[in-house]
Amino acid sequence: MEKSIALSMRGITKRFGSVVANNHVDLDVYQGEILSILGENGCGKTTLMNMIAGIYFPDEGKIYKEGQEVVIRSPKDAFDLKIGMIHQHFKLVDLFTAAENIVLGVKQENAYNLKDVNNRVSEIAQKYGFHIDPRKKIYDMSVSEKQTVEIIKVLYRGADILILDEPTAVLTPQEIERLFNVLKRMKEDGKSIIIITHKLHEVLSVSDRVAILRKGEHIATVETKDATESSLTEMMVGKKITLNIDRSEPKNPQPRLFVKNLNCVDPEGIQVLKDVSFTANGGEILGIAGIAGSGQRELLEAIAGLQPLTGGEIIFHNPKKDQPVTFFHKSLNRVKELASQEAFHDEYGNPISFGGMNNKQIRGWVESGKVLFKEDEVMNLRDKTPLEIRELGVRLSFVPEDRLGMGLVGSMGITDNMMLRSYRKGPAGFVDRKKPRQLADEIIRELEVATPGVNTPVRRLSGGNVQKVLVGREIAFAPKVLMAAYPVRGLDINSSYTIYNLLNKQKEKGVAVIFVGEDLDVLLGLCDRILVINSGKITGLVDARTATKEEIGLMMTQTDTPAKEAVPCV
Amino acid sequence: MRVKKANAVQEPLFHLAKRSEIAVWKAWVIRLAVILLGFIVCGLAAFVLIEKLQDDPSKIVDFYKCFYKGAFSTSRKLWKFLKNMAILQCISLAVTPAFRMRFWNIGAEGQTLVSVLGCIAVAFYLGGTVPAGVLLVLMFVAAVLCGMIWALIPALFKARWNTNETLFTLMMNYVATFLVSYFLIVWVPSGSSTLGKLNYGKLPSFGHDYLVIILIALILTIGLYIYLKHSKHGYEISVVGESVRTAQYSGINVKKVIIRTMAVSGMLCGLSGFLIGAGLDQSVTTESVGGQGFTAIMVSWLAKFNPLVMLLTSGLISLLNSGAAQISQDLNVNGAFPDVITGIILFFIIGCEFFINYRIIFRKRSQSILNKEGVK
Numbered sequence: 046m047e048k049s050i051a052l053s054m055r056g057i058t059k060r061f062g063s064v065v066a067n068n069h070v071d072l073d074v075y076q077g078e079i080l081s082i083l084g085e086n087g088c089g090k091t092t093l094m095n096m097i098a099g100i101y102f103p104d105e106g107k108i109y110k111e112g113q114e115v116v117i118r119s120p121k122d123a124f125d126l127k128i129g130m131i132h133q134h135f136k137l138v139d140l141f142t143a144a145e146n147i148v149l150g151v152k153q154e155n156a157y158n159l160k161d162v163n164n165r166v167s168e169i170a171q172k173y174g175f176h177i178d179p180r181k182k183i184y185d186m187s188v189s190e191k192q193t194v195e196i197i198k199v200l201y202r203g204a205d206i207l208i209l210d211e212p213t214a215v216l217t218p219q220e221i222e223r224l225f226n227v228l229k230r231m232k233e234d235g236k237s238i239i240i241i242t243h244k245l246h247e248v249l250s251v252s253d254r255v256a257i258l259r260k261g262e263h264i265a266t267v268e269t270k271d272a273t274e275s276s277l278t279e280m281m282v283g284k285k286i287t288l289n290i291d292r293s294e295p296k297n298p299q300p301r302l303f304v305k306n307l308n309c310v311d312p313e314g315i316q317v318l319k320d321v322s323f324t325a326n327g328g329e330i331l332g333i334a335g336i337a338g339s340g341q342r343e344l345l346e347a348i349a350g351l352q353p354l355t356g357g358e359i360i361f362h363n364p365k366k367d368q369p370v371t372f373f374h375k376s377l378n379r380v381k382e383l384a385s386q387e388a389f390h391d392e393y394g395n396p397i398s399f400g401g402m403n404n405k406q407i408r409g410w411v412e413s414g415k416v417l418f419k420e421d422e423v424m425n426l427r428d429k430t431p432l433e434i435r436e437l438g439v440r441l442s443f444v445p446e447d448r449l450g451m452g453l454v455g456s457m458g459i460t461d462n463m464m465l466r467s468y469r470k471g472p473a474g475f476v477d478r479k480k481p482r483q484l485a486d487e488i489i490r491e492l493e494v495a496t497p498g499v500n501t502p503v504r505r506l507s508g509g510n511v512q513k514v515l516v517g518r519e520i521a522f523a524p525k526v527l528m529a530a531y532p533v534r535g536l537d538i539n540s541s542y543t544i545y546n547l548l549n550k551q552k553e554k555g556v557a558v559i560f561v562g563e564d565l566d567v568l569l570g571l572c573d574r575i576l577v578i579n580s581g582k583i584t585g586l587v588d589a590r591t592a593t594k595e596e597i598g599l600m601m602t603q604t605d606t607p608a609k610e611a612v613p614c615v
Numbered sequence: 616m617r618v619k620k621a622n623a624v625q626e627p628l629f630h631l632a633k634r635s636e637i638a639v640w641k642a643w644v645i646r647l648a649v650i651l652l653g654f655i656v657c658g659l660a661a662f663v664l665i666e667k668l669q670d671d672p673s674k675i676v677d678f679y680k681c682f683y684k685g686a687f688s689t690s691r692k693l694w695k696f697l698k699n700m701a702i703l704q705c706i707s708l709a710v711t712p713a714f715r716m717r718f719w720n721i722g723a724e725g726q727t728l729v730s731v732l733g734c735i736a737v738a739f740y741l742g743g744t745v746p747a748g749v750l751l752v753l754m755f756v757a758a759v760l761c762g763m764i765w766a767l768i769p770a771l772f773k774a775r776w777n778t779n780e781t782l783f784t785l786m787m788n789y790v791a792t793f794l795v796s797y798f799l800i801v802w803v804p805s806g807s808s809t810l811g812k813l814n815y816g817k818l819p820s821f822g823h824d825y826l827v828i829i830l831i832a833l834i835l836t837i838g839l840y841i842y843l844k845h846s847k848h849g850y851e852i853s854v855v856g857e858s859v860r861t862a863q864y865s866g867i868n869v870k871k872v873i874i875r876t877m878a879v880s881g882m883l884c885g886l887s888g889f890l891i892g893a894g895l896d897q898s899v900t901t902e903s904v905g906g907q908g909f910t911a912i913m914v915s916w917l918a919k920f921n922p923l924v925m926l927l928t929s930g931l932i933s934l935l936n937s938g939a940a941q942i943s944q945d946l947n948v949n950g951a952f953p954d955v956i957t958g959i960i961l962f963f964i965i966g967c968e969f970f971i972n973y974r975i976i977f978r979k980r981s982q983s984i985l986n987k988e989g990v991k
Contacts, residue, residue, distance in 0.1 A: 351863055432866030443864070451860045457853065465865045468850050475845050 048075040050112070051237040052097065052128070052206055057106035059092055064535065066092040069106070070263045072256055074206065079228060079238045081248040081269075083281060084258035085336065085563065090241045091133075093258070094208045098130035099123035129199030130208040135191050137183045143190075144179035147198045169200050173230045189220040196227070207231070208239045213247055225251045243281075243336050245274045245602045257281055278598040282565055290545050290570045293553060298326035298573075300362055301557035302348070302526050307357035309343050309581075317343045319581045321357070325526065325557040327364070330548060332572030332589060333561040334597050340581035341561045342446055345528045348559075349443045350431045361439050363422035363525065369414040375438040377404060380411060390419050435466075442524035444516055446531045446561075448508075452515045455504035459485040459496065459514055462503055466522060488517035492543060509540030516547055527551050530561040545571055565594045577601055629977045642971050646964070650931075653963035654679070657956050664955070665948050678942065685941030686934050698825040698895075700933040701832035705890060706904075706911035707918075707925050708832075708839045709883030712876045713766075714912075715843060715920045716856040718773070722784025724908025725791035726765040726881050728901075730888020732795050733761030735813065735899040738892075739802060742815030754816050754893050759885035765791065766881025767874065774870040788908070795901050810898045818894040828894050835886070840922040842879075852876055884908075917964060935960055 052074040059067045067089045074080055082090045095101045097108065099120040107114055110126050117123050123130070137146050144162045163179040170177045175193050183191060192212065199207055209228075213221045228238050228251060242248060248255050249269060256266040257280040264280050302325040309318035317340045325331045333341055346352035348359055370380055370389065381399060383389065389397040392415055399407050410416055424437055434441055445451040453462045463481035471477045485499045492513040496506055503511055512532060519527065529548065533541040548571065552558050562568045568575050569589050577585040577600040585600040661678050662668050668675055686696040706723050713720040734754040741750055769783035799808040820827050843849040851872050855862045862869050891903055914932055918924035939953025 349864070430866065431864065432868075435866060445864065447860070450858055451864050454854055454857045454861055456857055461850070461853075464850065465854065465861070468847055474847055476847050476850050 048077060050074070051076045051110070053109045054093075054097070055107050055109070057093065057096060057103050057108070059089075059096060059101060059104050065261050067096075067103075068261045070258070070261075072263060072266070074237050074239060075254075076205075076237055077232055077235045078253040079232050079240065079251055080266075081252035081255045082239060082241045082258060083243060083245075083248055083255050083277060085243060085281060088258045089261040090258055091210055094130060094210060094239065094241060097123065097128055097206075098208060099128075100130075124202050124204070127202075127204050128206045128208070129202060129204030131192070131195045131199060131210065131212065133210040133214065135195055137191060137194060139184045140182065142180050142182050143177055143186075143194045143197075146183060146194055147179075147201050151202060166197055166201065169197050173200075173227050173234070175227060189216055189224075192216070192224070200231075205235070206237045206239070208241070210241045211243075212240060213242065213244065221247070243602060245277055245599075248272075248277065249274065259283055274599060274603075275595050278595055278602070282594055282598050290542075290567075291549060292571065292573075293549065295326070295329040295552070295573050296555075298329045299364060299555075300324050301327040301364075302559075303358070303360040303362065304344075304348065305358045305360065307344065307347055307359070308355045309340075309347060309352060310355050311343070317581050318347070318354075321578070321581070321583055323576055323583065323586070325559055327525070327555045327557045328552060329574065330552050330558040330560050330572045332568040332575040333559065333578055334563075334565060334568050334575050335578035335601050337563060339578045339601075341530065341578060343581075344578070345443065345445070345530055345559070345561065348426065348526075348528060349441065349445075350426065350429050350434050354427060357427065359426040361422075361424045361426050361441070361526070363424070363439070365418035365422045366420055367417050370411055370416050370418060371414075372408070372411060376436055377408065379436060379438065380416075381407065388419055388422075389416050391415055392417065440523060440525045442519035442522050442527045444512075444519050444527070444529040444532050446534070448511050448515050449504060453503050453511065456502050458498070458500035458502060459489065459494070460499045462514060463488075463518055463521075466518065484518070484521055488514060488521070492517050492547075508535040509543075512536060512540065513543060516544060520547060520551060524551070524556055526557045526559070528559040528561075531563060532560070533567065534563065541567075565597055568597070569594065579603070629975050637971055645967055645971055649963050649967035650960065653960040656963070657959050660955060660959060661942075661946075661952075664952065665946055667946055667948075674946075677945065681941040681945055682934060682938030684945075685937035685939070692937070694823055694825050696933055696937050697829050699936065700929050701825070701829045702887065702890060702895075703907055703910060703914060703933055704832045704925060704929040705835060705887040706884065706907050707914040707929055708835055708922055709762075709880055709887055710908075710911050711839065711880075711915045711920050711922060711925070712843065712852055712883075713880040714915055716852045716873065716876050718770075718873060718877065719781045720766065720769070720784045720877065720880060721781055721909070721912060722765065722769065722787045723880075723884050723911050724904050724906065725784070725788035726762045726884035727888045727891070727904045727908050728788075728791045728795060728899075729765045730758040730762040730885040731892040731896070731899050731903045732791070732798060732888075733885075734758035734816070734889050734892040735810070735897070736798065738813050738816035738897070739810075742813060747815070750816050751818065751893065755886075755889050758889035758892065759882050762883070762885025762888055763878050763881040766877045766884065770874045770877030774873050792901050795899055795903075799900070809900070813897045816893050817897060818890070828890050831886075831890065835883070836922045836926060839883075843920075843922065848872075848875065848879075913961060932957075 050073050054070060054072045057067055057070045057072075058065070070089075070093055072093070082094065084090050092101065096103045097117065099117045099122050102118060108117060109115065115126055117126065117128070138149065141149070144159060144166050147166055148157075148162050166177065166179040169175070170193075175197065177190065177193050177197065181190070183194065186194070196207070196209075212224060216224060228240075232238055240252065249272065252269050254266055254268055255272060255277065257264040257277065259281060304324070305322050307318050307321040308316065311317045321340070321344060323331070333344070335341055343352050347354055370383070372380070384397060384399045387396055387398070391397055396419075397416055402410075422438075424439060426434055426439065429437070443452075449455040454465065460478055460482045463484045464476060464478070467481065468476050482499060488494060489496060489499065494506070494510045494513045494517075496510060503514055506514070516529070516532060527548070532544050532548070536544065545567075548558050548560060560568070560572060562571075569592065572589040575587050575589045575592060575597060576583060577587070577597055579601055584603075585597070587597065658675055658678060662672070662675060668678065685692065687693055706727055709726070710720055710723045734757050737754045737757045738750065741753060745753070765787055769778070769780050769787060772778040772783060773780045796808070799810055803810055818827060843852065851862070851867050854865065854867060855869055855872050859869055862872070888904075892899065896903060910932060914925055914929045917928040935957050936953070939956050942948065942956070943950060943953055
């Protein structure tokens with residue numbers, strides 16, 4: 046190869062506590078090339094680049110710039126070595142103009158003269174084909190313009206190695222086209238460009254070489270011209286591993302949760318869910334596959350009542366026909382309300398009304414188990430708070446992705462965490478710790494939670510044990526729908542199997558299980574059906590017993606293929 | 616050349632790493648050691664600043680004796696020490712519920728001052744016209760209401776518009792101070808703006824003058840401990856404080872909890888104000904609370920928001936204060952010196968929390984040698 050090496054990394058390792066983010070990564074970047082770093086989320090792409098940009102310091106390994114060993118301790122060191130990074134989340138001062146942001150922090154040789162800066166910015170823009178007005182304020186700019194400012198900021202400092210972290214995530218197809226043209230011009234100018242991405246078609250259309258990372262390891266670097274989408278997918282997701290998860294055939298699956306045309310816009314105005322529709326059946330595990338951040342979190346939170354929606358419906362179907370109503374999950378007032386809507390009949394099929402009865406009499410009648418539902422209960426959960434959902438009697442359990450930040454209280458012990466869902470029970474103003482304590486002991490015993498005691502803050506437990514506590518609590522709630530987001534992330538193999546078994550048992554009990562996962566092998570081995578989500582849209586629904594990893598991988602990453610028709614549900 | 620290269624290739628001199636966990640006893644050993652160290656540094660500071668000590672270094676012993684003498688040497692001093700501690704404890708308890716919720720209410724000074732004002736206003740206008748018992752009840756109600764309102768205003772703004780509670784409560788302190796100034800001008804036509812001791816609305820006492828106050832502080836401590844530890848409200852406060860998202864997940868109405876908890880905080884400030892107004896001063900000045908509303912923040916924080924541990928920390932701070940007063944009296948130093956001492960001790964205590972939470976990792980020599988060999 047006639048091109049010279051601009052930057053190389055040897056044996057780079059970075060650990061965060063016990064998690065190894067990068068494991069002995071060797072990587073070369075040539076002058077005048079576009080190198081893609083490809084990998085699933087959490088495979089260590091950004092961490093690796095942050096070490097070149099001076100954000101992190103590697104635990105082991107060396108970095109060489111043009112053959113010379115260098116140490117990059119801070120972003121300033123990186124700039125001195127002409128390395129610049131454009132982060133995924135822009136770091137700009139809103140009230141400043143483009144030019145002001147660009148010179149911010151640059152040591153000026155002569156007096157600060159904004160006019161010179163403006164000229165110089167325009168010069169750079171012209172050279173590479175950017176469109177920018179140096180006098181425009183950031184708050185007036187579109188996302189793509191802000192990105193341009195970030196790129197020019199780096200070029201202004203004379204960088205000849207540019208790192209772009211997921212540059213296309215926020216751009217429209219036309220803007221992406223324009224960005225890629227600019228990148229190609231910079232390449233022709235002799236600059237080295239590294240783009241971090243997980244979008245295959247972009248990799249193929251713009252880069253010269255692709256480095257694939259998987260679980261912190263550098264798998265291979267290949268020439269783009271020799272690569273295809275499927276060969277890259279295979280390297281990205283790995284060879285199929287056979288997992289020994291006992292998967293039973295779903296018994297008599299009944300539709301339990303209908304999600305219809307959900308739309309959701311995040312606080313930044315980006316549409317994170319687009320017309321998402323699906324049905325979750327009881328007695329079945331429905332997997333949700335997708336690159337992290339494709340809307341999975343919003344979807345589950347929307348169902349749990351934690352995410353405001355801009356459109357759509359969430360219909361819960363409670364198979365209650367001819368079942369007695371109980372106070373276990375319904376308040377007296379709710380029972381009265383339902384009675385007034387003529388929802389109940391007695392064992393002979395006569396309609397029930399509580400007219401003229403006092404609360405005690407109603408209570409007695411209900412507790413005798415002879416007040417039966419006329420029909421299955423159908424409830425719309427949209428725009429209901431979690432508490433309202435619970436008071437409706439919907440047994441919906443949710444194991445969120447952020448275990449300690451949302452599902453549990455890190456500083457509290459297991460007992461107190463058990464109370465999180467149930468502390469309101471009991472008449473007096475004081476909490477009853479007796480039952481939660483029993484539940485805690487039960488979970489510790491049955492799920493083999495390794496903990497010094499029931500009152501040890503759960504934050505101190507290992508990831509696997511934290512998850513057992515959370516899943517254990519959510520299952521103890523006897524759910525009808527159980528949603529779990531990345532329930533085995535960061536767990537060792539044994540803890541993972543404990544979780545799989547728990548989910549399978551719930552499925553056999555007739556619970557509708559929704560499992561958001563990242564490991565395709567697990568999704569294929571555990572689930573019955575797999576829903577694929579890509580940038581907030583459903584791009585496919587496959588049978589997990591027959592689908593292949595490549596098939597799902599493509600649906601996860603391709604953006605240009607039309608969404609497949611969702612398979613109609615039973 | 617070699618040296619230069621070694622310079623170029625260098626890990627940072629040290630970096631900080633968060634400790635995963637530290638044994639409770641270890642943390643307490645560190646804290647105690649640090650307090651001792653703080654006292655030693657105080658001694659050094661005294662030696663440098665007080666000329667009397669420089670003439671005769673053996674007098675440094677007297678310096679330390681002052682801490683004992685200030686609080687415990689006579690029964691009068693002991694009662695005074697306990698009374699100061701009790702008032703400080705009450706205000707510290709008042710700020711605690713909000714702090715456990717991570718609501719940084721630094722307005723206890725103003726909330727308490729407004730309560731003193733409210734309770735004295737009742738005594739000023741109604742004193743002599745209603746029976747003493749009724750008057751006391753009215754004073755109590757006025758104080759509690761005033762404290763509650765003063766705390767609720769920032770809470771409502773926080774819940775409704777997410778305003779910054781720290782700035783807001785701080786500003787409310789100034790409003791309270793000027794409100795007192797205003798009423799003093801209205802009430803005292805002579806222009807001295809000093810309201811003499813009122814003859815009405817004295818909190819009855821038994822045993823010793825201060826005994827009632829001390830007992831109330833103790834009962835309040837236990838009460839608040841139970842409230843925070845065993846009530847549903849207390850549980851909700853802890854969850855909201857730890858993570859708003861967890862609270863929402865579990866169905867807690869976060870806004871409601873914020874407002875309710877601040878009301879409780881304000882009412883407790885009101886009670887403290889009542890103790891100051893009716894139990895001690897029977898008058899009001901802009902200095903009625905005397906900065907204890909701010910000291911209480913330290914007390915509560917140092918005790919990790921645990922009401923029972925707060926007995927220790929309020930005791931320590933009161934001990935420092937009385938000791939410092941004794942020092943300025945015995946060693947004839949100016950009034951600023953006690954503040955220096957308190958400052959030094961607090962600096963050490965707060966600083967030590969950093970070392971309990973973080974570890975400093977210095978560059979390993981051996982590794983940099985290895986690196987050098989590798990470069991060659």
